[in-house]
Amino acid sequence: MPTSKVDDCAPAGQPLLSVDQGRQRILDAVDVIDGVEQLPLRDASGRVLAARVVSAIDVPPFANSAMDGYALRSADCGGSSTQLTVIGSCFAGAPYDGELQAGQCVRIMTGAVLPTGADAVLMQEHAEREGNTIRFGNRQPHIGQNVRYAGEDTRSGDVVLTPGTRLGAAEIGLLASAGAAEVLVRRRLRVAFFSTGDELTGVGTPLAPGQIYDSNRYVLHALLSQADLECHDLGVVADDREAVRAAFRQAGDIADLVLTSGGVSVGEADYVTETLAELGEINFWRMAMKPGKPLAFGRLQHAWFFGLPGNPVSVMATFYQFVLPAIHKMQGETARMPLIIQVRSGETLKKPPGRTEFQRGILRRDEQGEWTVTTTGKQGSHLLSSMSKANCFILLPAESAGAEIGELVSVQPFCDFA
Numbered sequence: 001m002p003t004s005k006v007d008d009c010a011p012a013g014q015p016l017l018s019v020d021q022g023r024q025r026i027l028d029a030v031d032v033i034d035g036v037e038q039l040p041l042r043d044a045s046g047r048v049l050a051a052r053v054v055s056a057i058d059v060p061p062f063a064n065s066a067m068d069g070y071a072l073r074s075a076d077c078g079g080s081s082t083q084l085t086v087i088g089s090c091f092a093g094a095p096y097d098g099e100l101q102a103g104q105c106v107r108i109m110t111g112a113v114l115p116t117g118a119d120a121v122l123m124q125e126h127a128e129r130e131g132n133t134i135r136f137g138n139r140q141p142h143i144g145q146n147v148r149y150a151g152e153d154t155r156s157g158d159v160v161l162t163p164g165t166r167l168g169a170a171e172i173g174l175l176a177s178a179g180a181a182e183v184l185v186r187r188r189l190r191v192a193f194f195s196t197g198d199e200l201t202g203v204g205t206p207l208a209p210g211q212i213y214d215s216n217r218y219v220l221h222a223l224l225s226q227a228d229l230e231c232h233d234l235g236v237v238a239d240d241r242e243a244v245r246a247a248f249r250q251a252g253d254i255a256d257l258v259l260t261s262g263g264v265s266v267g268e269a270d271y272v273t274e275t276l277a278e279l280g281e282i283n284f285w286r287m288a289m290k291p292g293k294p295l296a297f298g299r300l301q302h303a304w305f306f307g308l309p310g311n312p313v314s315v316m317a318t319f320y321q322f323v324l325p326a327i328h329k330m331q332g333e334t335a336r337m338p339l340i341i342q343v344r345s346g347e348t349l350k351k352p353p354g355r356t357e358f359q360r361g362i363l364r365r366d367e368q369g370e371w372t373v374t375t376t377g378k379q380g381s382h383l384l385s386s387m388s389k390a391n392c393f394i395l396l397p398a399e400s401a402g403a404e405i406g407e408l409v410s411v412q413p414f415c416d417f418a
């Protein structure tokens with residue numbers, strides 16, 4: 001990555017960096033962290049797989065029934081009325097020992113091993129039973145009907161999952177079905193974060209004149225908690241050069257990734273950018289986006305550093321657009337495509353050309369069943385309520401001058417950030 005100090009910062013008045021360029025530079029710079037650990041399967045949920053997993057068994061391990069019914073030989077069936085003799089029964093976990101001969105069937109439950117000689121299962125609803133006899137008219141079960149074959153899900157020797165896979169519920173279940181008791185995953189990413197600002201106080205204390213509650217640390221804590229990593233909350237740091245330096249040193253000592261909020265504008269009490277330039281390496285700091293123009297990105301000791309803006313909605317927008325993709329890459333996850341869809345705007349969207357806007361939107365189906373998006377109303381970057389009401393970002397590209405009602409616009413649902 002380019003690592004010249006301060007020179008890469010675009011001074012005010014210089015062209016801004018586009019969102020895509022910024023994200024690409026960040027992703028080109030960061031890399032997967034070192035360190036793996038072997039974890040019991042249950043503890044690996046949410047982690048990223050560090051080595052491929054090969055199945056030692058077929059899944060399912062044996063041919064079995066997909067239905068409650070009768071296991072039979074399809075060759076015995078046909079004509080206007082088939083009649084078979086029930087010679088026994090088998091349950092999931094309790095197979096039938098014998099072998100089916102011509103004219104015979106076995107009562108079978110879902111998941112039970114298909115008895116030797118049988119090649120199909122007739123649903124119990126399709127059979128009439130009288131004592132040890134079943135009849136089922138002219139039905140002709142075909143070979144394999146209602147049978148789940150051995151290895152249909154995974155074959156012995158198959159690669160079940162590849163490195164870089166995030167282990168969600170389906171993946172954990174898939175590994176369990178193949179009998180994997182432990183898996184090798186990437187170690188947890190260590191993330192330190194703090195807020196900067198003399199006006200900030202923590203919840204639980206009354207507000208003095210001019211103070212506001214520090215919401216960003218709570219926002220960041222909540223965002224990070226969903227990303228399966230180790231969080232270090234370093235509190236609120238005053239707008240004081242020495243205090244900011246001390247917090248930088250502490251964060252750089254413990255973390256792979258450091259996040260701060262506030263203090264990256266060009267105000268007189270904004271020390272984050274200059275401290276990063278002094279103690280680490282800074283790359284750029286003005287993004288062509290709204291909300292969230294000022295953004296510092298760089299290196300602090302062995303950690304990557306993001307100086308996020310102060311306003312809470314800007315924190316969330318920049319976190320989702322820049323920090324989260326970087327976290328995923330550092331965690332070793334295979335790159336994913338963002339989920340961006342085109343829907344009709346339910347209102348006129350105003351915007352001057354120049355910066356990419358992430359307006360807070362509500363994606364819903366209208367009375368005609370068509371998906372439309374409307375904004376949550378006022379879009380100030382200090383208005384967390386606009387974020388709370390939203391379920392998506394409406395992405396208006398830099399060059400766009402807004403959108404008319406009914407025009408197709410790009411939308412990124414928040415579920416993409418899960």
Ligand code: AMP
Nearest residue numbers: 195197214215216262263264265310311
């Ligand atoms: P700054 O970039 O430090 O000038 O902050 C920009 C705006 O965001 C100011 O109105 C700050 O009061 C506000 N802000 C900064 N940090 C926080 C925070 N942790 N929680 C809520 N608002 C904040």
Ligand code: MG
Nearest residue numbers: 196197262263
């Ligand atoms: Mg500030």
